[in-house]
Amino acid sequence: MTPPSSSSSSSSEPVVDVRNVTRRFGSRTVLDDISLQVERGELFGLLGPSGSGKTTLIKLMTGIDKADGGTVRMLGERMPKLAMLQRFGYMAQSDALYYELTAKENLSFFAALYGLKGERLHKRMQAAMAVVDLEDHLNKTVSAYSGGMKRRLSLAIALLHEPELLVLDEPTVGIDPVLRQSIWQELEALRERGTTIILTTHVMDEAEKCGRLGLIRDGKLTATGSPEEIKRQSHTQTIEEAFIALGGGVRS
Numbered sequence: 001m002t003p004p005s006s007s008s009s010s011s012s013e014p015v016v017d018v019r020n021v022t023r024r025f026g027s028r029t030v031l032d033d034i035s036l037q038v039e040r041g042e043l044f045g046l047l048g049p050s051g052s053g054k055t056t057l058i059k060l061m062t063g064i065d066k067a068d069g070g071t072v073r074m075l076g077e078r079m080p081k082l083a084m085l086q087r088f089g090y091m092a093q094s095d096a097l098y099y100e101l102t103a104k105e106n107l108s109f110f111a112a113l114y115g116l117k118g119e120r121l122h123k124r125m126q127a128a129m130a131v132v133d134l135e136d137h138l139n140k141t142v143s144a145y146s147g148g149m150k151r152r153l154s155l156a157i158a159l160l161h162e163p164e165l166l167v168l169d170e171p172t173v174g175i176d177p178v179l180r181q182s183i184w185q186e187l188e189a190l191r192e193r194g195t196t197i198i199l200t201t202h203v204m205d206e207a208e209k210c211g212r213l214g215l216i217r218d219g220k221l222t223a224t225g226s227p228e229e230i231k232r233q234s235h236t237q238t239i240e241e242a243f244i245a246l247g248g249g250v251r252s
C-alpha cells in the first residue's frame, strides 16, 4: 500500500482543527463551544453517551453540516468544502449505500467521486474488501447483505482511495468480535503508516486502543488526553470508570 499522499496543509498544522464550535437545533444547544485539535498520524476517539453530540460534531468535520459559531478546518481547509470529499474517507453512522446495486457497483460509484479508475481501482477494490472480509461478496446485491455486511462495505468505501484522513462514525457497530479485532489491526496499521483517524465509539476496549480520547457529554468536551492521562486525571482504573467519574454514562 502506498503512503498517504501529501496535502496542502503544512506538517505542523493540525489535521483536524475545531475552534469554539457551537451548533444549535432550535433553542437547543447541541454542541457548546467545542475546541479540538487532532495531529497528523493520531488515532483519536470520541467517546460519549447516546445523544451527547458525537455525530453532530463528526458531521461538522466532514462538512455535511455547518456550525452556528466557530470554525472547522480539515487538512488546512476551512469546512464545509465539497472538494474535500476526495481528501478523506468518511463512514457515516447510517449506511449511505445503494441497496439495489451490487457491492462492486457501489464501490465503483464512490470510486468515480474519488477519481479512481483502471488497474488502481481494481486493486483498491480488492484490498479494501479484503480488510472487511467481503472479497467473496463483490457481486452480491447490497439488499441481500446483512446489517453487519453493510457496515463493512461502508468501511471499505471509506478506505477505497487510501485517504490521508479517515472519519469513522461508530465503524464497528454490528460487526462480530473476530472481524472487529482484525479491523482494529488494520486501523492501527493505517495509523502507523501515517493515516490520521478520528472515530466515535461506545466500546470501552476500543477506547483503550485510541492514542487520544475526547470525552463528550451534553455537547461539551469534558476531557481530552491519552487513555492513561484520562484515568490518571479521574483517579480511576478503567476508561469506563473514568467516563462515569467525569460525568458520562454508558449506553447499554
Ligand SMILES: Nc1ncnc2c1ncn2[C@@H]1O[C@H](COP(=O)(O)OP(=O)(O)OP(=O)(O)O)[C@@H](O)[C@H]1O
Residues within 6 Å of the ligand: 025, 030, 048, 049, 050, 051, 052, 053, 054, 055, 056, 057, 093
Ligand atoms: N437535525 C437535527 N435536528 C434536531 N436535533 C438534532 C438533529 N441532529 C441531532 N439532533 C440532536 O442533537 C443531539 C446530539 O445528537 P448526536 O446524534 O450528535 O448524538 P450522538 O452522541 O452521536 O448519539 P449516538 O451515540 O446515539 O449516536 C441529540 O439530542 C439529537 O436529538
